[in-house]
Amino acid sequence: MFNFFTNQLDYIYFIYGISFVVLSVVIFHACFQTKLKIPLLLLGIFSAIYGLAQWFYLAQILFKNAELFAYIRAGIAALAMTFLFEFGRKGLIAYKVKVPGKWIFIIIGIILCAGSYFGGHEGFHTASNYLICCGALTAAAVFIIAYRYENTKKYFYLIIGVFFILGSFVTMLEVPGASFFPASVFNEQSFVQQFHIPIQFCSAVLIVILTIIFAIFLYEIMDYGKEFHFSMKLTILYLPITGILAIVIGGWALTNYVSNGSDKTRRHSFIQLAIVSSYTINSSQIASLTGTSEDSSKENYKLLKKTLMDLRRKLNYDSYNQSCRFAYLLGKRDGRIFFYADSEPEYSEDMSPPGEPYNEASVDLFNCFTNGQPFVEGPMMDKWGYWVSGLAPIRDRTGKTIALLGLDADAREWCRNYAFSRLIIIFSIMLTCLIICAAVLMVHILTLTAAKRLITIEALEKSEEKYKTLVENLNVGIYSNTIGNGKCFTEANTALARLLGFETVEEFRKTPVLSFYRNPVDRYDYIKQLRKCGFVKNYELLWQKKDGTPIVISLNAQAYFNEEGQIKSIFGVIEDITERKKTEENIKRSRETLNRIIDSMPFGVTIVDKNKKIRLANKKAIEMTGNSDCAEVIGKICHNFICPSNEGHCPVLDMHQKVDLSEKIMLTKDKKRVPILKSVTPIIFDNEEVLLESFVDISERKQAEGKMKELNKELEEANEELKNFAYIASHDLREPLRKITAFGGILEKSIKEKIDGEDSENLHFMIDGAKRMTQMIDGLLCYSRVSSKGHGFEDVDVNIVVNELKQYELGMLLEETHTVVNIPEPLPMVHADMLQMRQLIQNLIANGIKYQKKGSAPEITITSKMAADNMVRIEITDNGIGIAPEYHNMIFVMFKRLHRQSEYDGTGIGLSVCKKIVQRHNGLIGVESEQGKG
Template identity: 30%
Template sequence: MASTDRPDGGELRAPVRQQETVAELGRRALETDDLEAFVEAAASAVTDVLEADCCTLFEARGDELVLREGVGVADDLVGSATVPADRDSQVGYALLTTEPVVVGDLEADSRFLSDRLAGRDVTSGITVVVGPTENPWGVFGIYTTDRRSFADHDVTFVRNVGNVLSSAIENERVKRRLHEERTLNERIVETSPIGITIVGRDGELQFANDRAEEIFGRERAWINELSFDDPDWDEIGVDGEPLEREDLPFPRIIESGEPLYDQVSGVLRPDGERVWISVNGAPLRDERGEIEGVVFAIEDVTERKEIERELHKSERKFRQLAENLEQVVWMSTPEKDEMLYVNPAYEEVWDRSREQLYENPDAFLEAIHPDDRDRVRASLDGQKGGEYDEEYRVVRPDGTVRWVRDRATPVYEDGAVDRIVGIANDVTERKRRERTLEESEQRYRTLLEHFPNGAVALFDESLEYTIAGGELLDELGIESEEIIGESVDERYPEELVSRIEPKFRGALAGEEHSVEIEYYDRDLLVYTLPVRNSSGNIFAGMLMAQDVTERKEARRKLEELVDELEASNEQLEQFAYAVSHDLQEPLRMVSSYLTLLERRYTDELDDDAREFIGFAVDGADRMQAMIDGLLEYSRIDTRGDPFEPVELDAVLEEVLADLEVRIEESNADVTVESLPRVYGDRSQLRQAFQNLIANAIEYSGERPPRVAVTAERADEGESETWRVSVEDDGIGIEPENADRIFEVFNRLHSQDEHPGTGIGLTLCRRIVDRHGGEIDVESEPGEGSTFTVSLPAVPPNTDHE
């Protein structure tokens, strides 16, 4: 315990100074933000006031105490020196008791085993617990190296300083905990997957987290500049209409003072995109309970809205489809104890209201014919997630009976059956046709079984064969029983089904079709046609198949013969070219010698001889021209240039330049409109148009020739063509001669009237034929002629170079 033995010089002053120090430390403890500096200052102050040699503050950490602060101890010991948290040391002893521990002579005190403290030899000291006794933070103490007796006020002073330290440490703990909580809250807010905003009482935005920035597509500073009702938000409701100010979340919460949950609206982002948000909000109240703002939790539900929109769209489409179907569409729970949906067709077939079915799902069963009801009920009960397919009779309230084919399938959700969807067809007419067919089949059976070189079959509206027969089945080794009951898509390969199914359905619609197919390595010609009863109504379709393998083989041989003829024609053309080429040399010799004879013996020849020689030379020249024309004709296909884009404007300029002398001599007026680009052989096209314009000038009659060249675009099938016309006002031709003028060496006028070889228009036709086009003429005598040539347009993606 403390002793009062102390020099009396400072007995009166010491308690006052100690109280002042405690008060000063208490004031600083309330103001400090630096605990370490404060602890150091407190230790220094106590050391100074008590004139001690050292002062320590130990922090309890499990089974030991660590030196946190020390005055009068080596610096390297602070933070590292430890003592056991037991009764062996004064520090440990103090931690385990609630009273200050005062030691006059540490070495002589039997309570402790150790007489050293943090590397120093000390003799006397006071130690007190810092913090609540049930959970102390540590131990604070002062020590002297000389033996000293401490007064009661000294002990009180140290304990009071320990209490001040305890308060400062606890304040620091609270501040740290609040800071950590605040930091955690800020991190939670900033990293929240939900946008968080705060709007002040004045309606101005005060805070927005990162997620809010992402949702609104705006930086935080920009968001904070906007009020809740700023036009930039362009906020609309789920109906797409702009929200009135009083319907916005903020005024609703301010007005009601109550939280708001899941108000969905759409706001406009700066990039023009509309984002849909779900807003939850609550009022923020001050200490008086007054609303000072509103906090909002905002979730981006654009994807959800899109899913809902697609779902509504799908539901709308389903209802639009189902409501207009003639088939009965129904949907029930897996247990079939609740009808979820049935379309209006139910009322047409069952002649009962849908409301009755919604109230009693078994109502449709009650309407089923008694002979069929148990079978249908057992089938429904035994479905258990599988398919359901039944035909039964429905007895309507007026006693009439309708046949129904009812099929259903389960719809799964997360691996479990969620609902059953079914469709019921009124097959009364089909049943009637089946009965009619059964009654009519016998009439066709003899034909089917003995149909020569082919096969015949009847099929119903499901495209299922009902009877079949014929010699072709026997030849192919097919039993009629194999076919009967099979549908088209079950019987034939998919590729073949895609070709013949439309023909089968066409027969049931009253159409007749034929198609050639390959089946069982045979070529078959298949006819499909409707079969009518005595009332003229179609009750089935008929298939008639004939084996045309031999016919196709004959046609193939004919095509080979045609190919051979074409090859022969090509050889003939080559022969004509060779003959024409070989005739040129002797013809030149004849012409040359006649000319030589005329020059050398001109004085000896009389007028008749010179006339005869002139006739012979003229004939040789005309023969040469005909041979040249024949050579050109034979070279059209063999020596033509590859096709390329051709500017007809440029071609016609060259043609008119070549004919410039004839045009001037005949005082001809040749006009050429803007002409297109075509795809062809430039040199051959130039030759063809030169022949046509030269003919127009030649056959102009007594008047100066007037020739016009025009063009127009024409679509012919899948390809595009240009029709180029050469029109004149000449003598014209008889319509019956329109084809003759294109025949080789065929002339309508004598050489005296109009000289020529008779091959020019033949060359034109051959050139146009090579281009895949046509040439024709429209003319009347005295009215002129119009020659029209069709030429291919330049194909797309053609290299124009």
């Protein structure tokens, strides 16, 4: 088996190389179908270059200067290895995996240089092999990660990854005998000799299987369309692989047949050469020798040695270019083979003295003495080198074999000739395989192009069908017209025919184009515009329908010109805009009416767009800004005169504030600042959101408000002075009145018996007048204190106020008058001044008690209910004498009394105080009464 693999090593390298080349072709096809486009392209380049490196090994066999080709082969392998590493880097990057930068190639270069420095080309090759092993593991990682992330045929990625791992392991075992690089425990000469060639064979088988897997993967992922599916299956997968396998297998058989035939021919020629040469040997001279060291002094020995030396010189370069390095005579004695003589001179270290045993003798050599059959032995290795030996018997006169003539040729040249006979066939097969690969590539490109063209045609047909369906279903008219093809439309859709009042397109296409124009001159203008620009856009024409009804159309058309620059055909789209034109006319009239209305408004109106430019302004606005013409306002930035502000600080557009009846300042043309009252409202104007601004000059109002503020201030100062005067005056008046009352009382008691009735009555009038004056002054003070001496508001429970009044302030009066105070339901809480609330209710209850019919018991009822605006209505009802309706408005007037002093005592201030208190609380007070009904 070992000899078989040894003899087939060149073919193994050929299979190894062609597999890589085919693999590269397959990868080049597949790289455009997956996410790993650029990485797979790098892997394809690696495969192609590495396959080329294997073929350089074959070239290395043919030339004597093998070391040069070994360096070239190692260099090519190293170049391929860099592409393999770059594939791994790019592939991992494609799946978001962190990888070393391109500095890794510097480290790889250092490793290769170290291998070359320490071990020459073998060291360089060994370093390359181990680096390729690492690169293969990186490639396996890429495919295994792709297995995790890809969705299409993902199991192929896993299988390919596993094969790359196996390939890296096999590459690690393929180690040359480089003692400097003990990278593997298998790096021993015995292992290399026994297993190197089978490992190389396993590598070739792995690459063949990997190529087939990639081809199947390519077939699975590529899309050629239904029509080309089966043809691509044959072209890309079955036929090429089957054809290449058949050629490789047939080529192997042919190579062995031719090489074996050539080897047999060379061996036969070598045998004939040995037989012919044996005729130059004198058998009687051999018979005279003993085959011992004693023969060296015999004359026959010297003659035989001279004959052998002449024979070697003569045969050194024969017609077969086989160098005859040694010629010698062998004898047999006592079961041992020994030398009679050889062609080496006496001084040569390689000379075999007479009688020296030949320990490397083979069985065939012993048999030749017995059967007398010449034969060729080798190539084989002995202590003198690597040889091919041709042996012919020398017989005596009786026909007995007494010696053998041996001719040794350099086995390296022999093997080179043998390899050359094989490589001619191998290179022919290689060329055939490359032609098949190129043919497959061309078929693939052509078929893929045809498939894409067919797919494009199908897509165009579908698109055209969709286009026709779309055109037929459009609401606008579409037509094409070929100039010189009659005076009618060439093509048109149904919408255009119906637009112009026709039932069918066929009927429409028979109607001359000019019949649709209300004014035929319009057509010439339209064609003139087409010749000038090549197209028209939104071109409006007045047409008429079949029944003569006028319509307005909007035309968009494109002209196509011939080589002479004349219009060849026209494609156009027609839209009926009659209703739109009517609407635009109505809008135009409405806008004119609106402008007249706006211009007639007594206040300024402007419309401002989002860019703060004035789009519209009425006459009043132009007048208020100090301008005389709208051109001075329209298009200007509104902040230049209306509500001046800094850029980017517009209250509405920039700061998003509301402006509703807000006071602003307007800057007129002559820089005069005018106060205005302004409102801003967002509206839609010309399909755009704008601001409607209205403003009025409030200069006169501001002046009036200023004067009013001055008058109010003066009034407040006068009121304050009046309050102070009233308080001081009343305080100063009360003191003498108290003295008059006090001393008058004393005087009345002291002279009561001394004066007559008239004087006593006058004195009584004086004292009573003083008392009434004191009450009146107290009432005035109370009235003035409602506003000036009021307290803060708080939550007041009216129930508590009434109860306290009944118990304290009004307790004695209620008891004396037998008054009943009824509260049917609890009274509410109010937010008020506590003391003034007590005074208000006290005054009203006291009023109800005072104005009663003589002899009747007063009855007071207090109720409440909720009123509008979160107010409370409190009603105090009595059973007194009542008030006539005509006097209802008079009772709250200060000092106004409806009865004489003699009838009902009082000052006429109490109800005025009540009204003052209610007004301070922002409330209302009134009366509901009739005479005699309380």
